[in-house]
Amino acid sequence: MLGSIEPLGVKPSRPDTADACVDLYMYERLASAGATAAREGEILKAAELLERARVMSTGPLVEGLKGPMLQRERLYRQERFLSDMEVRAELELELGRHRNAVPYLHYAVHKYPLRERFVWLLMLALYRSDRGNEALKLYSDHRARIIEEMGAEPGPSLRALHARLLSQDPELMVLPVLQPKTLPRANAGPQALQGR
Numbered sequence: 001m002l003g004s005i006e007p008l009g010v011k012p013s014r015p016d017t018a019d020a021c022v023d024l025y026m027y028e029r030l031a032s033a034g035a036t037a038a039r040e041g042e043i044l045k046a047a048e049l050l051e052r053a054r055v056m057s058t059g060p061l062v063e064g065l066k067g068p069m070l071q072r073e074r075l076y077r078q079e080r081f082l083s084d085m086e087v088r089a090e091l092e093l094e095l096g097r098h099r100n101a102v103p104y105l106h107y108a109v110h111k112y113p114l115r116e117r118f119v120w121l122l123m124l125a126l127y128r129s130d131r132g133n134e135a136l137k138l139y140s141d142h143r144a145r146i147i148e149e150m151g152a153e154p155g156p157s158l159r160a161l162h163a164r165l166l167s168q169d170p171e172l173m174v175l176p177v178l179q180p181k182t183l184p185r186a187n188a189g190p191q192a193l194q195g196r
Contacts, residue, residue, distance in 0.1 A: 023056050023057075024077075026056050027053050027056040027057055030049050030050070030052050030053035030056065031049070031050060031053040031080070031084045033049045034046045034047075034048075034049030034050035034053060034084070034087070034088075035050075035084070035087065037049060038050075038087060038091060038178065043091055043094050043095055043178070044095065046087075046091055047088065047091040047092065047095060050084055050085075050087060050088040050091065051088065053084060054081075054084070054085060054088060057081050082112065082115065085108065086117050086118065086121070087178070088104075089101050089104065089105055089108070089118070089121045089125075090121065090177045090178045090179065091178065092104070092125075093121065093124060093125060093128070093177045094176070094177060094178050098124075098125045098128035098129045099125075099129045101121070101122075101125045102122070102125050102126060102129060102131075105118055105121055105122035105125055106122065108122075109122050109138075109142075113142070113145065114146075116142075116154060116155050116157070116158050119138065119139075119142050119154075119158060120157060120158050120161055121177065122135075122138060123135040123138055123139060123158075123161055123162070123165065124161065124172065124175070124177065126138065127165055127172055128172070128173060132165060132168070135165055136162070136165055136166070139154070139158070139161075139162045139165070142154060142158070
């Protein structure tokens with residue numbers, strides 16, 4: 001039997017895989033803390049934590065490896081990331097930072113064009129940034145795409161926002177956008193899919 005031969009006084013180098021050193025676990029901690037802060041009304045803290053979590057997410061989980069379990073986990077991670085980023089955008093609007101949210105939301109709408117919550121948030125951010133005509137054009141473009149690709153109309157919340165934009169409803173400037181009932185729970189971490 002062959003054993004490893006180590007020079008005297010030299011320990012083998014092994015990566016430290018403690019939870020805090022793995023991006024995935026750090027993301028989970030930051031995102032969960034951000035969601036908790038948002039549920040507790042600590043909007044500024046929540047925005048900061050979710051922004052730090054966003055920076056931790058650099059791409060698909062174990063990219064290049066295949067397998068049904070990994071594919072399920074990738075899907076879960078992507079959906080979790082998108083949900084967290086919707087909350088992040090909601091927080092920006094709650095904080096009155098509409099102009100800051102616009103570039104981020106443009107990117108999200110471009111990358112995930114069928115995710116209507118991003119479209120809704122971008123329309124509202126544009127309207128609140130004195131860019132109402134762009135918000136209406138965004139709706140028109142999105143609607144045309146949905147009709148062409150899916151043969152359907154946009155969802156009811158997007159249609160309702162469009163109608164309010166057309167009437168220049170002043171309540172849109174103060175409309176609460178954070179949806180506490182849809183915030184991710186802190187215990188919905190990586191263990192959520194184990195054993196399935």
